[in-house]
Amino acid sequence: MSAYTDARAPYIRIDGTDRYRLTGPVMWEIGVKGSGLWVSVPRGRGFDVSVPRGLHWAVSPHDPRYLKAAALHDDLLGRGWDRVTAGAVFHDALRADGVGPVRRLVMLLAVILWRWS
Template sequence: MVDFKRPETWSEPVGGIRYRTTAAIDWGLGTPLSKTRLIIPAGRVFDVSVPRGLRWLFDPHDPRYRLAGLIHDHLIHIDKWTRIRAGGEFHDALRAGGTPPLRALIMWLGVSVFKYPLESNLPE
């Protein structure tokens, strides 16, 4: 089983704020015991995106954020989830990685409202 609090056991840096998984990640959507699993294979390249102006406060290389970056990237870019839906899993992954509750809440708010759509693309 992968130790989410020790990302060096399942990921490696590939340059800048980018990383690659070195082991498959098995994540329970909604709860760790969920039967709905998100499986991310080894070899997946992802980044831990933090706006440059906030990197003094939120270091993208902080190991506590790596799992959240991976899961959020995958849900947004591969599975095409909305930012709001992916934000919940991002928050849960931050907590699983060891991020304190208040910091995780602030980061969740940032990724959930960043590029928030003010107009709906859904048919009326």
């Protein structure tokens, strides 16, 4: 499993929305620690955790454990990465932030299948 370079929460919620903005960069090493393959999401990048309103009781879009992973995922999609590859990075980042295996699996399937639903 890989890790972030800084475990702090570098984001703020945009008033009155379910969106966030990074106040500092998020750096993630892809694959395993020591791989040397880094993704850097720049400061100022906007992102969200897209959860249908009817499911907020089960998965809060404001749970801090999801936010850095969501920023990574949204940035990778914006760079043209495919949904499955960006989803794999999202899954690993959720694991690094302590999200359990069942919830990670559900969230991974949601981000991969989102466009096909």
